[in-house]
Amino acid sequence: RGIKFLPNESWFLYRGLTLRLHTLGSEIALALGKIRTMDEYNNKVLSRDDFSALEKFPLNFAKSYKISNVEMKYDNAIEFCLDVLKELGCSIVGNRVTLPVKAISSLLRTVKLAKNTSRDTIVMMTDERQIAIMKFLPRLFYASFQARNKFLLILSVTQMVQMTIRNGMSASSGIAYGTLALLTASTLGNFETAAIFADTALYLQEKVPSKFSESITIYTTYSLVFVWSKPVQSSLTPLINGYMGGMRGGNSAYAIWNLIAAHVWLPFQIGKPLSEISEKCLACASQVEELKQPGQGILMKMFWQTCLNLTGQSKETIKLKGEVFDCDEVVCTSPLHEAVCNFNKLALLVFFGDYKQASKLAIRLGDTFLKTARGQCVGMIETLNRGVALYARALHTKKMKYKKHANNVRGTVKKWMVNGNPNVKHYYCFLSAEQAALDKKYEAAGSLYKEAILLSTRTGHLHNTALFNERYANFLLEEMSDKDEANYRMEEAIRFYNLWGADAKVHALQQNR
Numbered sequence: 001r002g003i004k005f006l007p008n009e010s011w012f013l014y015r016g017l018t019l020r021l022h023t024l025g026s027e028i029a030l031a032l033g034k035i036r037t038m039d040e041y042n043n044k045v046l047s048r049d050d051f052s053a054l055e056k057f058p059l060n061f062a063k064s065y066k067i068s069n070v071e072m073k074y075d076n077a078i079e080f081c082l083d084v085l086k087e088l089g090c091s092i093v094g095n096r097v098t099l100p101v102k103a104i105s106s107l108l109r110t111v112k113l114a115k116n117t118s119r120d121t122i123v124m125m126t127d128e129r130q131i132a133i134m135k136f137l138p139r140l141f142y143a144s145f146q147a148r149n150k151f152l153l154i155l156s157v158t159q160m161v162q163m164t165i166r167n168g169m170s171a172s173s174g175i176a177y178g179t180l181a182l183l184t185a186s187t188l189g190n191f192e193t194a195a196i197f198a199d200t201a202l203y204l205q206e207k208v209p210s211k212f213s214e215s216i217t218i219y220t221t222y223s224l225v226f227v228w229s230k231p232v233q234s235s236l237t238p239l240i241n242g243y244m245g246g247m248r249g250g251n252s253a254y255a256i257w258n259l260i261a262a263h264v265w266l267p268f269q270i271g272k273p274l275s276e277i278s279e280k281c282l283a284c285a286s287q288v289e290e291l292k293q294p295g296q297g298i299l300m301k302m303f304w305q306t307c308l309n310l311t312g313q314s315k316e317t318i319k320l321k322g323e324v325f326d327c328d329e330v331v332c333t334s335p336l337h338e339a340v341c342n343f344n345k346l347a348l349l350v351f352f353g354d355y356k357q358a359s360k361l362a363i364r365l366g367d368t369f370l371k372t373a374r375g376q377c378v379g380m381i382e383t384l385n386r387g388v389a390l391y392a393r394a395l396h397t398k399k400m401k402y403k404k405h406a407n408n409v410r411g412t413v414k415k416w417m418v419n420g421n422p423n424v425k426h427y428y429c430f431l432s433a434e435q436a437a438l439d440k441k442y443e444a445a446g447s448l449y450k451e452a453i454l455l456s457t458r459t460g461h462l463h464n465t466a467l468f469n470e471r472y473a474n475f476l477l478e479e480m481s482d483k484d485e486a487n488y489r490m491e492e493a494i495r496f497y498n499l500w501g502a503d504a505k506v507h508a509l510q511q512n513r
Contacts, residue, residue, distance in 0.1 A: 174205030211249025218242030224375030
């Protein structure tokens with residue numbers, strides 16, 4: 001309101017005050033999700049040429065948010081971020097032809113540097129220009145992530161870490177180490193080192209408190225890193241804290257990322273009752289809309305529709321269509337949207353037993369989801385679902401193409417388990433059971449099926465326990481001709497699908513008996 005009381009010549013008479021009021025107005029409008037109001041404040045400042053890069057920085061920061069989070073024009077956001085960073089004196093790209101080589105060498109060099117640097121030796125950053133650059137680099141990282149520009153993503157992260165080590169810690173240093181942890185886990189496959197970097201990220205974030213940055217650091221470390229080296233359940237409470245911190249700090253985008261991870265993705269990964277997930281989706285929907293986060297909203301609705309299909313609250317079963325989300329009508333605006341859409345399509349095909357279509361989709365997709373949604377914990381169940389579909393078709397058709405792809409999936413899961421992922425042991429036992437059945441090692445297969453079921457039951461993975469029992473029943477019937485035991489295992493599958501809340505699946509199994 002103070003702007004209304006400024007005289008017409010305020011830019012000349014009260015330059016500093018006028019700039020501060022417009023900057024404050026822009027930041028408040030951004031926090032409240034009032035994008036048009038934010039634009040009005042921004043345009044009045046950015047249309048002028050008498051301000052320095054540092055003076056314009058808060059408004060450019062808000063504008064970058066609008067381009068990437070509201071308009072979802074990620075390529076445009078990348079170019080805008082690069083221009084702003086260059087104006088601040090930070091040139092990231094240089095020769096685009098050599099970008100891949102530069103990125104990979106920078107990642108390896110930075111990982112080595114970070115491993116050899118004690119966090120206790122990192123001083124406090126004091127230079128305002130460097131602090132501004134550190135605050136803006138996460139915007140470039142976010143846009144690069146959404147656009148699947150992996151090399152620019154790597155360079156934005158390594159630049160942040162190197163600046164932290166050379167020039168000191170800032171409010172963005174936790175984000176820097178958190179994203180380095182993500183790359184170390186997802187690109188280099190080193191979960192142990194990634195966990196060390198994630199711990200350092202949280203340490204640095206505590207040293208330079210900022211609710212805005214803390215929300216990003218918590219999301220990155222607990223949703224994308226620790227889930228690969230610790231039980232997934234241990235990330236739920238921190239992510240809720242990340243949501244609340246983001247809301248208090250004006251970071252509505254990452255507040256919602258934390259909320260969706262805690263209420264939708266992680267619960268789906270660990271097999272929480274579908275009714276609980278659907279209720280959380282309903283509760284989140286209005287807030288996502290109110291805070292103008294359409295990108296996250298689309299992703300949430302995909303999972304919500306999958307839950308509705310499985311619970312029988314949709315007319316469809318294997319098609320990702322219904323009142324909440326229709327894959328035939330919604331246009332995916334980013335590679336991440338497309339990857340998550342395919343994730344849910346595959347999940348429905350697998351859980352409803354259409355292994356023929358599921359295996360075709362699994363071969364076409366390969367590990368696209370893992371590469372696109374880097375670090376997302378549901379990448380584990382997506383990989384399992386591909387394995388289920390491929391082994392089912394391999395056992396049915398005996399074709400080499402299914403055997404090859406299925407064994408590759410099993411190899412991926414084994415690598416995760418060997419590298420210290422505690423969440424996939426039951427996956428590996430199950431896929432090894434399928435492989436043993438394929439190799440006609442029936443006694444070993446039976447033991448492995450039972451072990452996989454026992455492990456998934458102990459850890460509360462209702463959906464996995466149901467699916468493993470269903471597949472074991474099929475093995476007993478088709479390969480062992482043991483109808484009595486097969487009937488018992490199918491009854492167990494129905495019992496656990498019922499506990500999960502997949503009423504449509506229960507109905508389908510009962511109809512086919």
